[in-house]
Amino acid sequence: GAVVSQHPSWVICKSGTSVKIECRSLDFQATTMFWYRQFPKQSLMLMATSNEGSKATYEQGVEKDKFLINHASLTLSTLTVTSAHPEDSSFYICSARPNQETQYFGPGTRLLVL
Amino acid sequence: GENVEQHPSTLSVQEGDSAVIKCTYSDSASNYFPWYKQELGKGPQLIIDIRSNVGEKKDQRIAVTLNKTAKHFSLHITETQPEDSAVYFCAASIWTGGFKTIFGAGTRLFVKA
Numbered sequence: 001g002a003v004v005s006q007h008p009s010w011v012i013c014k015s016g017t018s019v020k021i022e023c024r025s026l027d028f029q030a031t032t033m034f035w036y037r038q039f040p041k042q043s044l045m046l047m048a049t050s051n052e053g054s055k056a057t058y059e060q061g062v063e064k065d066k067f068l069i070n071h072a073s074l075t076l077s078t079l080t081v082t083s084a085h086p087e088d089s090s091f092y093i094c095s096a097r098p099n100q101e102t103q104y105f106g107p108g109t110r111l112l113v114l
Numbered sequence: 115g116e117n118v119e120q121h122p123s124t125l126s127v128q129e130g131d132s133a134v135i136k137c138t139y140s141d142s143a144s145n146y147f148p149w150y151k152q153e154l155g156k157g158p159q160l161i162i163d164i165r166s167n168v169g170e171k172k173d174q175r176i177a178v179t180l181n182k183t184a185k186h187f188s189l190h191i192t193e194t195q196p197e198d199s200a201v202y203f204c205a206a207s208i209w210t211g212g213f214k215t216i217f218g219a220g221t222r223l224f225v226k227a
Contacts, residue, residue, distance in 0.1 A: 006157075032212065043203065043219045044158070049212075093157050101146045101165075101213055105157035 002028050004096050006106035013084055014114055021079045021109045023094030029074035030096035034103070035067070038091045050077040084113040116141040118206050120218030128226050133191045135221045137204035140185070146207040147187050148215075149178060153200045161202075162189070194225045 003026040013019050023033055033050040048069050049057040056069035066088075068080040077096075081088055093108040117140040127133050139147075145166035150158035164171045164178045164187065171178050177190040187206075191198055204218040 004157075041222075044217050046215075095157075097213075101148075101207055102160065102163065103148065103215060104160060105150070108155070108157045110155075 002096070002098050002102075002104040004094065004104050004106040006094055006109050008109060009107060010110040010112075012112045012114065015085050016083055019081045019084055019111060021081075021092055021094075021111075023077045023079070023096070023106050025075045025096040025098070025104075028096070028098040030098060031074060032097050033071060033077040034095045035069060035077075035079050036093045036095065038093060038108075044093065047079075081111065084111070086113045089113045116144060116206055116208050116214070116216045118204060118216045118218045120204050120221055122221060123219065124222045124224075126224040126226065127194055129194060129196060131194055133194050133198070133223055133225075135189045135202055135204065135223075136186065137188070137206075137218050138184075138186050139206040139216075141206070141208055142182075142185065144206040144208045146213065147178070147180060148205050148207070149176075149189050150203045150205065150217075151200045152203065152220075158203060191223075194223075196225050196227050199223055199225045 005024045007022045031052045035047045036044040047062045050069045050071040052071045058064045071077040089112050095103045095105045120137045148163035151161045152158040162178050164180050175192045180187045201220045201222050203220050205215050207213045207215045
């Protein structure tokens with residue numbers, strides 16, 4: 001199956017710093033990637049849709065200046081959490097589509113902001 | 115918009131028994147229904163999917179059924195094993211100029227040895 005990687009797998013940072021998370025599709029090209037946030041024992045919450053070569057589309061309630069998304073190539077999207085605060089601590093998961101329908105997820109990045 | 119409901123939220127079965135997870139969706143235009151398995155601390159893994167022009171699909175111990183009229187779809191796991199223990203998410207995808215996927219709340223499956 002299609003493989004999606006994320007880096008780093010976990011990160012601890014101080015409040016006020018920025019953190020960048022990378023999402024790569026390893027064996028396919030993805031014009032569209034997605035970023036999700038997941039709280040403990042909850043479902044996946046879509047944050048934004050990342051489109052290669054254009055601006056990301058953010059879901060309602062997600063601050064675009066807080067969560068910067070860049071999709072510079074067909075295999076890489078990045079999410080930068082700017083000026084992170086403890087409430088940003090969460091499990092962030094990306095996904096990518098090799099075709100119109102099927103979505104493959106990365107292994108996730110656990111962020112802890114102290 | 116589309117809404118996906120998933121039941122039960124928790125399911126405990128004995129090893130070797132079958133497990134069934136059910137989902138309903140609200141938008142009849144939805145036409146793609148994937149199922150994901152998420153183990154603790156990992157990302158969701160696609161385990162099976164079904165399209166609206168098919169009523170049933172099977173892959174070894176896993177099967178999915180779809181009732182378009184009732185807007186129901188279900189995941190069936192036979193001969194469960196402890197390694198099947200995980201959280202399972204159903205989802206429904208609808209075309210809105212691009213496919214939008216709505217996830218269910220998840221079912222935590224425990225398989226007791």
